[in-house]
Amino acid sequence: MLRNSPIVVLDSGLGGLTVVRSLRKLLPAEDIVYFGDTARLPYGSKSPEVVRTFVSQIIRFLRPLDPKHVVIACNTATALALPEARAEFPELSVSGVVEPGARAGVDAAAADSAHISVIATEATVRSRAYEKAIARRDPGAVVTLTAAPLLVPIIEDGRDAACPLARLAVEQYLATAAKTEPDVLVLGCTHYPILRELIEATLSRLCGREVPVVDSADHCAQDVARRLAVSNLLRGPGGLEGTLRCWVTDDSPRFAKLASRFLGYSIPSPEWVSPDELTNGSPSPVQTLRRAI
Amino acid sequence: MLRNSPIVVLDSGLGGLTVVRSLRKLLPAEDIVYFGDTARLPYGSKSPEVVRTFVSQIIRFLRPLDPKHVVIACNTATALALPEARAEFPELSVSGVVEPGARAGVDAAAADSAHISVIATEATVRSRAYEKAIARRDPGAVVTLTAAPLLVPIIEDGRDAACPLARLAVEQYLATAAKTEPDVLVLGCTHYPILRELIEATLSRLCGREVPVVDSADHCAQDVARRLAVSNLLRGPGGLEGTLRCWVTDDSPRFAKLASRFLGYSIPSPEWVSPDELTNGSPSPVQTLRRAI
Numbered sequence: 261m262l263r264n265s266p267i268v269v270l271d272s273g274l275g276g277l278t279v280v281r282s283l284r285k286l287l288p289a290e291d292i293v294y295f296g297d298t299a300r301l302p303y304g305s306k307s308p309e310v311v312r313t314f315v316s317q318i319i320r321f322l323r324p325l326d327p328k329h330v331v332i333a334c335n336t337a338t339a340l341a342l343p344e345a346r347a348e349f350p351e352l353s354v355s356g357v358v359e360p361g362a363r364a365g366v367d368a369a370a371a372d373s374a375h376i377s378v379i380a381t382e383a384t385v386r387s388r389a390y391e392k393a394i395a396r397r398d399p400g401a402v403v404t405l406t407a408a409p410l411l412v413p414i415i416e417d418g419r420d421a422a423c424p425l426a427r428l429a430v431e432q433y434l435a436t437a438a439k440t441e442p443d444v445l446v447l448g449c450t451h452y453p454i455l456r457e458l459i460e461a462t463l464s465r466l467c468g469r470e471v472p473v474v475d476s477a478d479h480c481a482q483d484v485a486r487r488l489a490v491s492n493l494l495r496g497p498g499g500l501e502g503t504l505r506c507w508v509t510d511d512s513p514r515f516a517k518l519a520s521r522f523l524g525y526s527i528p529s530p531e532w533v534s535p536d537e538l539t540n541g542s543p544s545p546v547q548t549l550r551r552a553i
Numbered sequence: 554m555l556r557n558s559p560i561v562v563l564d565s566g567l568g569g570l571t572v573v574r575s576l577r578k579l580l581p582a583e584d585i586v587y588f589g590d591t592a593r594l595p596y597g598s599k600s601p602e603v604v605r606t607f608v609s610q611i612i613r614f615l616r617p618l619d620p621k622h623v624v625i626a627c628n629t630a631t632a633l634a635l636p637e638a639r640a641e642f643p644e645l646s647v648s649g650v651v652e653p654g655a656r657a658g659v660d661a662a663a664a665d666s667a668h669i670s671v672i673a674t675e676a677t678v679r680s681r682a683y684e685k686a687i688a689r690r691d692p693g694a695v696v697t698l699t700a701a702p703l704l705v706p707i708i709e710d711g712r713d714a715a716c717p718l719a720r721l722a723v724e725q726y727l728a729t730a731a732k733t734e735p736d737v738l739v740l741g742c743t744h745y746p747i748l749r750e751l752i753e754a755t756l757s758r759l760c761g762r763e764v765p766v767v768d769s770a771d772h773c774a775q776d777v778a779r780r781l782a783v784s785n786l787l788r789g790p791g792g793l794e795g796t797l798r799c800w801v802t803d804d805s806p807r808f809a810k811l812a813s814r815f816l817g818y819s820i821p822s823p824e825w826v827s828p829d830e831l832t833n834g835s836p837s838p839v840q841t842l843r844r845a846i
Binding site for chain 1: 591592593598599600602603606607610702703707709710717718721722725802803804807825827828829832
C-alpha cells in the first residue's frame with residue numbers, strides 16, 4: 261500500500277461527491293478516484309442482498325488500483341454492506357458515512373440523552389444502522405428515523421430549493437420528523453446536503469425554533485485523514501495538487517452537469533464502465549483502469 | 554416454438570404489469586412469465602447503451618424458456634432497445650409498446666393531422682421513437698413530447714392520486730403538455746395508467762375541455778394476439794387458465810404489495826434472480842428457471 265495510491269470514493273450516483281468536496285478541502289494532495297454507479301441508482305429503495313452485490317462488484321473492479329483507502333460514501337451502501345465489504349477485502353482499509361454521521365449528530369446535540377432525528381433512504385432506515393451507531397456514542401440518546409425516499413430522485417433530477425415539488429417533498433418528510441421535537445437533525449444520505457438550506461429553514465419553521473442540521477461529509481473526511489495518519493499513509497503537504505478521476509456505470513450527460521452542484525466546481529466528463537464489465541470477470545476493465553490512471 | 558410456450562413480458566419494474574393485465578383479459582389461456590428488473594430500475598433516466606445491455610441480459614437469461622413471444626413492456630426499453638433485441642435474437646418474436654401507444658393516440662384523435670401530446674420518460678422523449686411511430690400512421694400529425702421523469706419514482710413509491718406530491722408533479726408536467734392544446738394525450742410509459750384518472754381530470758381542467766387520454770396496454774395485447782394468431786400459436790379457448798410467474802432482480806416486499814395496484818388482483822411473491830446471475834453466464838439461472846417453471 262503506497263502513500264501515492266489513490267483514495268477510492270464510491271456511491272450509487274452523485275451524492276458521494278459531497279464527501280469528495282470535504283476530502284479535497286482537508287487533504288488537497290491526495291489523488292481521488294470517484295465511482296458513481298449511475299446505471300443502477302438509486303440504492304435506497306433496494307434490498308440488502310442487491311446492494312451488497314453492487315458494492316462488492318465495484319470494489320472488486322477497483323481493487324487493482326491498490327487504493328490506500330476506500331470510502332463507501334453512500335449511507336445506504338454503508339448501512340447494508342460495510343461489514344461485508346470489510347470481510348471480503350480484509351487487505352483493504354474501508355470506511356463508511358454512517359459512523360461519521362452519527363458522530364456529527366451526537367456532537368451537535370451537545371447534551372447527553374439528546375433527541376436525534378435522522379432522515380434517510382428507506383433501506384438505511386430499515387437497517388437501523390443509525391440507531392446502533394448513535395447508541396454506541398450516546399446510549400441515552402433518543403433516535404427517530406424518517407424515510408425520505410423521493411428526495412434522491414428529486415435531487416438527481418436536478419431540482420433545487422426553488423422548485424415547488426422539492427419544497428413540498430421536504431415539507432412532507434420534515435413534518436413527520438418535526439413531531440418528535442428533535443434537538444438535531446442528521447442528513448443520513450449524502451445527497452441531502454444539496455437541499456440543506458431548504459431543510460434547515462423548513463425544520464426551524466415547523467419546530468418554531470432553530471434546530472441544527474448536520475451531515476456526515478466533513479466528519480467522514482476527518483475520519484479518513486485520521487486513518488491515513490495512523491497508517492503513515494498521508495501525502496505530505498507542499499506536494500502537487502491531487503487529481504480527481506470520476507468513473508460512472510452510465511455515461512449520462514447529467515453527471516458532469518450536476519456534479520458541479522455537489523462539488524462546488526466543474527469536473528471533466530467522467531469515464532464510462534459498462535455494468536457488464538463490472539460483473540463478467542474479464543481482465544479488460546482492470547487493464548482499462550490501469551491505462552487510464 | 555410450441556403453442557404451450559409462455560409469453561415473456563419484461564419491464565424495469567412494475568409498469569409492465571399493466572400490459573399483463575390486458576393480456577390476461579384478452580388471452581386468459583396463455584402462460585405468462587413476467588420479469589421486473591427491480592434491482593436496476595428506473596430505466597427512464599439512463600442511456601441507450603445501458604438500457605440495451607440490460608434488455609439483452611434479460612432476454613438471454615429467459616431464452617431457454619423458448620418463449621413464443623417476448624413483449625418489451627417498457628416504453629424506454631422499447632424506444633432504445635427493440636431493434637437491437639430483434640437483431641440479437643432473430644429466432645424470437647419480439648414486440649414493444651411504442652407502436653401500440655402511437656396507434657392508440659392516432660385512433661383516439663379520430664381526425665387526420667391531429668395534435669398528439671405524449672408524456673414519457675426522459676430517455677423515451679430523447680429517442681424520438683413516438684414521433685417516428687406516429688408519423689408512420691399519420692404523417693400530418695403534430696406531435697409534442699413532454700418528459701415527466703419523476704412520475705415513475707412517485708408511482709414506484711406507492712403514491713396515488715390522493716397524494717399532494719403526485720398531484721403537484723402531474724400538474725407541473727401537464728401544464729407544459731396543455732400549452733400545446735392537444736387533441737389527445739398518450740401515456741408513453743407503462744407506469745402512468747396508475748395515475749390515469751388524476752391525469753385525465755388535470756388535463757381537462759388545464760385545457761378547459763375533455764381531452765382523451767390513452768395508453769398502450771390494450772393495443773399492445775391486441776398486437777400480441779394478432780402476431781400469435783398469424784403464427785398459429787394461440788392457445789385455444791376452453792383450455793386451462795394460464796399461469797402467471799413473476800421474476801424480479803430485487804426481491805423487494807414492495808413488488809408483491811404494489812403489483813396488485815397494477816394488475817387489479819394479488820399475486821404470489823415473485824422469485825428472485827440476482828443481477829450477478831444475469832451477467833455471469835453460469836448455467837445455474839437457466840437450471841433454476843427450468844426447475845421452477
